[in-house]
Amino acid sequence: MASNERVERLTLADLRPDQQAEIVRIESQDAVFKRRLTSLGVVPGAPVVLDRSAPLGDPRIYTLMGSSLGLRNSEARNIQIHLK
Amino acid sequence: MTSPVIVALVGNPNAGATTLFNALTGAQEAVANYPRVTTEIASRDIVHRGIALRIVDVPGIYSISSQSPEEQAGCDYLHQQEPHLIVNILDAGRLDRSLFLTTQLIETGLKRVTVLNMVDEIERSGTSIDTGMLASALGSPVVETCGLRKKGIAELLDAIVDSVQAPAGAPVRLHYDSHLEQSIVRIQDHLARLHPRQMEPAHSRWLAIKLLEGDDRVIRAESDHAPLLEAVQKECADLAHEHDEDTATMLAAARFAFSHGLLREVRTQSSDPTAGFKLTRVLDDIFLNRSLGLPLLLGILWVMFQTTFSLGAVPTEWIKSGVAVITEYATATLPEGMVKDLLINGVLAGVGGTIVFLPNIIILFFFMAILSGTGYLARASFLMDRLMHHFGLHGTTLIPMVAGFGCNVPAVMATRIITNKRARLIAMLIAPFMNCSARLPIFILFAGAFFADIAGTVVFAMYMASIGAAMLSAVMLNRVIPGSGGDAFVMELPPYRLPTLHSVLHHMWDSAQGFVAKVTGVILVGSIVIWFLQEFPRDIAFSQDFDTAIAQLEEQPDSPEKDESLHILKATQAQEKLEKSYLGRVAITVSPVFQPLGFSWRDTAAILTGFVAKEVVVATYAVIYAQDKESEGLSETLRAAMPVSTAVAFMIFTLLYAPCLSTIAIIGRESKSWGWAGFSVGYSLAFAWALAMIASRVGDLFL
Known part of the structure; x- marks a missing residue:
């Protein structure tokens, strides 16, 4: 059921400060962008938490692989997660 | 004389490679606390224990298969040059991520020395690393350093020379899941058939992995072998079908899994591993506060x-x-x-x-x-x-x-x-503003x-x-400008660090030296040239015979009127002399362009000399007005010479007009196009003129 899938699909942009999540996949056709994120540790199974947001709510900083990674929400929407 | 041993410093951006480079070689390359300060390969020769070493500072990379242009220089270096030894620099506080590059370096089969840099930062939070165990797992010696405080440098130099002299150790091998391993073996077989008896198994394994990872540079190198590339594509398609994931991501996940497992063995963390970075959290609560x-x-x-x-x-x-x-x-x-x-x-x-x-x-x-x-x-x-x-x-x-x-x-x-x-x-085009x-x-x-x-x-x-x-x-x-410019904001935020007094002082000293060099170079020459241009030609045809008129006036009895007209006469003569000098003639020819902005020909002269270097603008004013003995100093003279609104227009114009010669040259080099460098000049002139015009009109209304 397509509509159900839409509801369940969570991305990094949906992550709230008190939540713990795990990366599921990067959904992007842009191979360069994908590889860039991958080499920074955005790989399936990697745990991730939201650290803080910029004054206007975008970009946001995530803690991943022990370091702080700044990402725009438009990019975070391409990264599928599931909550732990 | 034997050629030096090439030692490449390789690490993630902001891992501290340049700081170590400076500590190892005594160089003074620029360092800062944000990723990608170093954008070009730098190298320096040193001798340690009688061995000549060429230390190469490679710009930071996250992966050797990177396609991102900012990692191009570093990746190209590793693919095209064959350093004798790689010094793999790891930020001790970011091991989870930086070991990813290490797993790739292991597969190159090159000799390595692993450096745990900024080890003091993790020690503060009670974390320790079993370096012996890490060394045997990575198949390389491990040295702990703190580049900023020059700790561990002697040990690192010893480790480099020891590794150069020692025979290559047993290769370390990363194991992937069985499907990936089967694909790797099939591609290796294919490679062995293409290059019979030429390829060591370790090398063909590396090539096979790079091909499956989709490494552009390796694929380009093998572009003659269409069947090989087809076989690679088929393997990738099969793997994607079976695992619902692309091969590059599968390999990356496996690399991170390896480092995760390794760190579980060698790292002992205190109950709160972020304790050492508490200050960073507190400072970020202030500096990144949503309203503050x-x-x-x-x-x-x-x-x-x-x-x-x-x-x-x-x-x-x-x-x-x-x-x-x-x-x-x-x-x-x-x-x-x-x-x-x-x-x-x-x-x-x-x-x-x-x-x-x-x-x-x-x-x-x-x-x-x-x-x-x-x-x-x-x-x-x-x-x-x-x-x-x-x-x-x-x-x-x-x-x-x-x-x-x-x-x-x-x-x-x-x-x-x-x-x-x-x-x-x-x-690049807005930077000169x-x-x-x-x-x-x-x-x-x-x-x-x-x-x-x-x-x-x-x-x-x-x-x-x-x-x-x-x-x-x-x-x-x-x-x-045509094209679309969506660029991702992917940036690592480093922890706050206190720059050493030495590096701050060095920065200031460097700038002082640079400024003095300019003053004694381009400004000295400029001042002399401007002085000649405004003093010559000497035989000026004045509009009236000033000298006779002045002499006649001098003979009359003293009175306030006499002083007054004498002063006017002398000033008019000086003015005319300047206007008819070479400098005056050139500036007056150009000055109609700046007339609408209210600039005099003197201002025009200052602007013209500023094309070479902006420092010369002030020097030009100083030389032109040096004749004027009446006033106290340059600021007073200037205040008398132009209305406030013109001064504002002049400030706006000099802020924005034409990059100096060195900047034009660097734009040409970096954009690989003299067209864009020329555009930068024309565009900034028009932009500066328009904004100065607006400023002078608005200034007229209010000032």
Whole structure:
């Protein structure tokens, strides 16, 4: 059921400060962008938490692989997660 | 003489490779606390225990298969050169991520030394690493260092020489899941058939993995072998079908799983592994605060520029009096004649008039060192990203922009931090609008002369105007330049670090040296040339016989009227002499262009000389007005010479017009197009003229 899938699909942009999540996949056709994120540790199974947001709510900083990674929400929407 | 052993320092951006490079070789390459400060390969030869070593600082990379342009230089180096030894630098506090690159380096089969850098930061939080176990797992010696405090450098040098002399150890092998391993073996077989008996198994395994990973450079190298590439594609398609994931991601996940497992074995963490970075959290709660963050950024910049002006004023006065003493002495002792004139009104006026700004420049670079060394600059680009996005710019563009406050040349080079080609070109074209330290003297002089009470704030306003002009340009250029410029904001925020006193002092010393070199070089020559241009030709055909008229007046009995007309007559003669000099003729020919802005031909002359280097503008004024013995100093003379609204227009124009020669050259080199360098000149001239026009009209209304 397509509509159900839409509801369940969570991305990094949906992550709230008190939540713990795990990366599921990067959904992007842009191979360069994908590889860039991958080499920074955005790989399936990697745990991730939201650290803080910029004054206007975008970009946001995530803690991943022990370091702080700044990402725009438009990019975070391409990264599928599931909550732990 | 044998050629030196090539030792490449390889690590993630901001892992501290350049700091170690400086510590190893005694070099003074620029370092700062944000990713990608180093954009070019640097190398230096040293000798340790009788072995000649060529230490190579490779710009930071996250992966050797990277396709991102900002990692190009580093990746190309590793693919094209074969260093004898790789020193793999790991940020001890970021091991989870930085071991990814290590897993790739292991597979290259090159000899390695592993460095745990900034080990003091994890020790503070009670984390320790079993280096012996790590060494055997990675198949390389492990050295702990702290590059900034030069700890572990001797041990590292010993480890480098030991490794060079030791025979290659048993290769370490990363194991992937069975499907991946089968694909790797099949591609290896294919490679062995293509290159019979030429390839060691370790090398063919590396090639096979790179092909499956989709490494551009390796695929290009094998482009002659269509069947091989087809076989690779088939393997990737099969794997994707089976695992619902692309091969590159599967390999990456396996690499991270390896490092995760390894760290579980070798790392002992305290209950709170982030304890050592508590200060960073506290500072970020303040500096990245949702309501305080942006006002604080603005406040920090205001304090920086205000202090640059006000604190600089004191030592500036000392230098001024020093120059005055020398001028007085020269005036009293030198015999009358052209040489004396040249020395006092040319050299001393020009050089002395510019050197007084040395304290301001040094203070400015002190703040720049603090901003970039602590890690605040990376935060500033994070804070500004959303806002800059509205102007079609990327938050990281802030880094080259702030660098531009020092000098536009490194600013243009720093645009390499921007991935997207078009976004980078736009950043390159707006970088020259940033108010560089060469222009600072102009604004300190003008602000002091015309807005004495609020001079510091006016200087700050000029910096803000330069940012505003850059933003406005970005919007326009985004419409004009074809293509789309969506660039991702993917940036690592480093922990706050305290720059060492040595590095800050070195930064200031460097800027002082650079400024003095300019003053004794281009400004000295410029002042002499300008003096000649305004003194010659000597045989001027005056509109009336001034000398006779003056002589006649002198004979009349003394009266206030006589003094008055004598003064007018002399001033008119001096004015006419200047106007008919070479300098005057050229400037008067060009000046109609600037007439609508209210600039006199003297202002035009200053603008023309500024094309070479912006520092010369003040020197030109100093030389032109050196003749004028009536007034106290340059600021007073200027205040008498132009209305406030013209002064504002002049400040705006000099802020924005044409990059200096060095900046034009670097734009040509970095954009690989002299067309864009030419465009930058034409565009900035038109832009400067238009904004100065608006400023002078608005100024007429209010000032």
